[in-house]
Amino acid sequence: MAGSLADDDGPAALAVDTRDAAWFDAFFADHATAVHRYFVRRAARDDAEDLAAEVFATAWRRRDRIPAGFELPWLYRTASYVLANHRRRPTLTLISEYGNEQERHTTRTADPAELVMADQEVRTAMARLSSRDRSVLMLHAWEGMDGEGLAKALGLTRGGAAAALSRARARLRQAWSEDH
Amino acid sequence: MVDHDDEALARLRASDPATGSHPDLRTLRARIAGKAPDSLGADRATAVPDEVWRGSRAATLPWVAATVALALGMGSGGYVLGARSGEDPGVVAAREADVGPAVDDALPGLSPGAQPVQDMEGSVPASQDGVPTSGGTVEGANYDPGPVRLVAGEGLPEERTTGEVRTLVSALDAEEFLADWARSLGLDGAGVVEADDLWGAGQGLYDPATGRMLSVHAADGGALNYSYEDSYRSPWCREMVPSDEEGRAQMAQEWTDAMGPDVPMPDPANCREVAGETPTPEQAVAAARDFLTGTGVVGEDWDLVAPGWDDPTSGTVAVEGRPADSSFQELTVTVTVGPEGVVSAWGVTGEPTSLGTYPVISPVEAVERHGRREFSVDYGVSIPEDLSWADDGASTSMPYPEYEMPEPTPPEPGMKIPMLIKDKTVTDAELVRGTMWTQTGGSLEVPVWKLLTGDGMHYTVMAVADEAIDWQSWE
Numbered sequence: 001m002a003g004s005l006a007d008d009d010g011p012a013a014l015a016v017d018t019r020d021a022a023w024f025d026a027f028f029a030d031h032a033t034a035v036h037r038y039f040v041r042r043a044a045r046d047d048a049e050d051l052a053a054e055v056f057a058t059a060w061r062r063r064d065r066i067p068a069g070f071e072l073p074w075l076y077r078t079a080s081y082v083l084a085n086h087r088r089r090p091t092l093t094l095i096s097e098y099g100n101e102q103e104r105h106t107t108r109t110a111d112p113a114e115l116v117m118a119d120q121e122v123r124t125a126m127a128r129l130s131s132r133d134r135s136v137l138m139l140h141a142w143e144g145m146d147g148e149g150l151a152k153a154l155g156l157t158r159g160g161a162a163a164a165l166s167r168a169r170a171r172l173r174q175a176w177s178e179d180h
Numbered sequence: 181m182v183d184h185d186d187e188a189l190a191r192l193r194a195s196d197p198a199t200g201s202h203p204d205l206r207t208l209r210a211r212i213a214g215k216a217p218d219s220l221g222a223d224r225a226t227a228v229p230d231e232v233w234r235g236s237r238a239a240t241l242p243w244v245a246a247t248v249a250l251a252l253g254m255g256s257g258g259y260v261l262g263a264r265s266g267e268d269p270g271v272v273a274a275r276e277a278d279v280g281p282a283v284d285d286a287l288p289g290l291s292p293g294a295q296p297v298q299d300m301e302g303s304v305p306a307s308q309d310g311v312p313t314s315g316g317t318v319e320g321a322n323y324d325p326g327p328v329r330l331v332a333g334e335g336l337p338e339e340r341t342t343g344e345v346r347t348l349v350s351a352l353d354a355e356e357f358l359a360d361w362a363r364s365l366g367l368d369g370a371g372v373v374e375a376d377d378l379w380g381a382g383q384g385l386y387d388p389a390t391g392r393m394l395s396v397h398a399a400d401g402g403a404l405n406y407s408y409e410d411s412y413r414s415p416w417c418r419e420m421v422p423s424d425e426e427g428r429a430q431m432a433q434e435w436t437d438a439m440g441p442d443v444p445m446p447d448p449a450n451c452r453e454v455a456g457e458t459p460t461p462e463q464a465v466a467a468a469r470d471f472l473t474g475t476g477v478v479g480e481d482w483d484l485v486a487p488g489w490d491d492p493t494s495g496t497v498a499v500e501g502r503p504a505d506s507s508f509q510e511l512t513v514t515v516t517v518g519p520e521g522v523v524s525a526w527g528v529t530g531e532p533t534s535l536g537t538y539p540v541i542s543p544v545e546a547v548e549r550h551g552r553r554e555f556s557v558d559y560g561v562s563i564p565e566d567l568s569w570a571d572d573g574a575s576t577s578m579p580y581p582e583y584e585m586p587e588p589t590p591p592e593p594g595m596k597i598p599m600l601i602k603d604k605t606v607t608d609a610e611l612v613r614g615t616m617w618t619q620t621g622g623s624l625e626v627p628v629w630k631l632l633t634g635d636g637m638h639y640t641v642m643a644v645a646d647e648a649i650d651w652q653s654w655e
Contacts, residue, residue: 021221028212032205037198049203053211060212060219069487119195125188141192147514148498160416169189170434176188 019063027063028056031072034143038079041142043086051086055079073152076143080135080153121179128175133168140165193617200557202327204600206585326600330631330639332547333605343540343611343627343643348508348530350404352477354396357404358383362394364474365408373443386439391417391446403511403530406475414516414523415494417451454495456519461486464497468515471522472501477529478513496523508532508615508625532625539645543609546629546641561614561628561642606639608632616642620652 019027035055039048055078059066066074126134136154139145145153151161213220362368362385373386384395391412397405411417435445459467465484472478484501496518502511513527541549549555589598614628627643 021219024219028205028209032208033203036203036208037201040198040201041196049208049211052203053208053215056208056212057215057219060216119191122188122191122195126192137189137192141189142196142198167431167434169186172188172192173186180187 019066024060024063027059027071031075032056034072035075035079038076038143039083041138042083047086051079051082054082058082067152070149070152073145073149076139076145076153077155121176124179125172125175128178129168129171132164133171136161136164136168137172140168200553204326206326324602324637326602328639329601329603330547330550330633331603331605332544333607336543336547336606336609338542338544340542340545340645341540341611342537345535345538345627345644346508346532346625347535347621348403348511348528348623349533350398350402350530352398352404352529354383354398354404357406357476358385358394358396361396361406361475365392365394367392367394373439375438386443388444391450403528405526405528406477407524407526408522409524410522411446412450412452413454413518413520414451415454415496415518418448454518454520458495458519459497459517461497464499464515464517467517467521468499468501468525471515471525472513472527475527475529478527482513484515495519501527506532508623535624538627538648540611540627540643541629541645543606543629543631546609546631546643547606550631550639550641555641556639559616559618559642561616561626561640563612563614563628563630563640604633604635604637606631607634611643612640614640614642 032052036048036052039051043051055075058078059075062078126137129137136150139150139153143153146165147162150165154161154164156164359368362372367385367387369387371387371389373388375384375386383397384393386393391410393407393409393411395407432445435443439445464486468484469478472482478501481503482501483504484499486497486499496516499515499517501513501515502508511528511530511532513525515525516523586598586600589595609632610630612628612630613625615623616626617623629641629643631639631641633639
């Protein structure tokens with residue numbers, strides 16, 4: 001069935017079945033692993049479960065706004081907000097863990113996804129790109145988003161998402177070619 | 181659309197930090213229940229495992245105050261009733277207040293308050309023993325709540341066989357394909373500009389007068405990728421140029437690098453107001469088929485459908501197609517049709533080409549192979565039935581099981597370390613075909629053992645024998 005964007009203002013924009021607990025069970029079963037992996041890729045692994053739970057709790061509260069057929073892109077978009085909020089939270093650091101200046105500056109402001117990439121060459125190339133380009137490329141390469149799904153995950157129209165992906169890919173090629 | 185020649189993107193895919201990651205779905209579901217108890221249903225009693233509330237995990241739940249835990253009777257393995265019947269609404273309200281607004285505020289376009297919760301009375305039967313049930317009327321959705329170890333059942337065949345491996349190869353000359361296609365679209369007249377690399381999509385043609393673009397990209401010895409864009413008739417025309425100054429400057433530089441300084445960049449001022457009604461799905465499919473005839477690579481043997489997930493404000497309909505009965509997932513085409521015709525199209529073409537007949541391991545060997553990380557995790561294979569929607573709208577072809585989880589194990593000195601795992605017996609096996617990404621050799625269609633277990637689930641394993649695999653390493 002046709003769905004509309006989750007940020008449409010019109011009431012009853014969706015023609016969906018009753019979204020009750022049984023629906024949510026299936027919804028969770030379908031997408032839990034994907035959402036959890038989203039956070040494994042971008043946050044400390046210990047935080048991934050909490051963050052994923054936050055996304056699904058939000059999905060439950062907003063379940064009537066989730067566009068049918070685009071549930072996963074909607075979840076990824078919500079996950080991006082949850083992640084942004086998570087990164088803004090102040091963290092407690094034990095006094096004993098304070099080392100030299102270099103250690104202290106390993107903070108959440110760094111993109112954890114860069115830190116966990118084992119491929120040094122890829123990490124180097126990605127580090128040359130803007131945060132926006134990295135986000136687009138990771139959604140495409142790791143979450144497999146493109147076309148309409150990518151557009152909804154980014155909160156863009158399809159043309160905008162296609163253009164963003166095309167530019168990001170071109171810049172990645174350029175960054176890659178600097179070392180090859 | 182896969183660009184096999186894009187090494188950087190392929191390496192990025194391969195560097196996925198989540199490879200092999202498998203969440204503990206039980207505890208995850210319990211955490212969600214802690215944040216949104218209503219999601220369990222009005223009459224469901226759920227055992228919330230102690231490990232969610234104690235120890236290091238509890239320390240990562242800043243919104244779980246001690247008072248909340250006490251109110252819920254937690255601490256020694258308590259039960260949380262559905263919010264409607266048993267929970268202190270004040271506790272629920274506090275929890276949502278702690279967690280909700282920051283996220284709600286960050287979701288633009290959404291109304292500030294929650295939508296009315298629908299009545300969920302009796303929608304999910306309560307289990308008799310307090311263990312979560314699956315919701316018996318839900319079919320199709322399925323998952324293992326923990327790691328699985330496969331065991332070969334008695335009578336599982338031990339004989340080897342053979343199977344074909346195929347790849348996509350296009351015999352088309354990219355330049356000739358582009359020229360023929362352009363001619364069929366009237367994109368070959370004066371004023372049309374050629375580019376070696378059009379917008380990162382390969383060699384192409386651009387008509388500044390109409391804003392139309394064609395491009396093709398052929399991977400060495402592989403498939404051919406093609407795309408078309410009628411940018412001035414696109415509903416997203418005005419968004420083609422970034423709104424920020426830095427983005428515009430970068431785009432202008434990239435354009436000049438590709439097209440030269442004398443070819444003007446697409447100008448949003450030339451975007452057309454497209455008149456007319458949104459095409460019906462049938463009209464869109466017909467228009468797409470007509471359009472694709474000009475490519476010469478999409479014929480009557482292709483199934484074209486309009487899936488129906490379009491943005492209704494765009495006035496366009498997306499049409500997707502693939503050859504009937506094809507298992508090559510990348511052999512697809514997508515066309516967007518508006519009131520005045522095709523707005524964009526992109527696809528992959530090539531002929532499934534046999535690489536030969538390869539030795540295939542036995543089902544018993546496949547069970548052993550499933551236990552090896554490089555096959556169960558790193559080189560997983562996908563089969564068409566696992567990627568398509570079943571007729572009843574379920575997301576997989578496998579059943580939704582009920583399961584009983586072991587009781588929580590309080591830590592005690594000298595205890596054995598509890599680790600969840602399920603041994604499943606493979607009772608049958610089917611040799612099917614699937615797709616795998618080989619990292620250095622692109623995408624291949626390979627024989628796949630579909631290993632069937634007694635609970636109705638299946639597990640896939642690439643079936644080509646070890647002696648036919650070239651394990652490459654890097655320096």
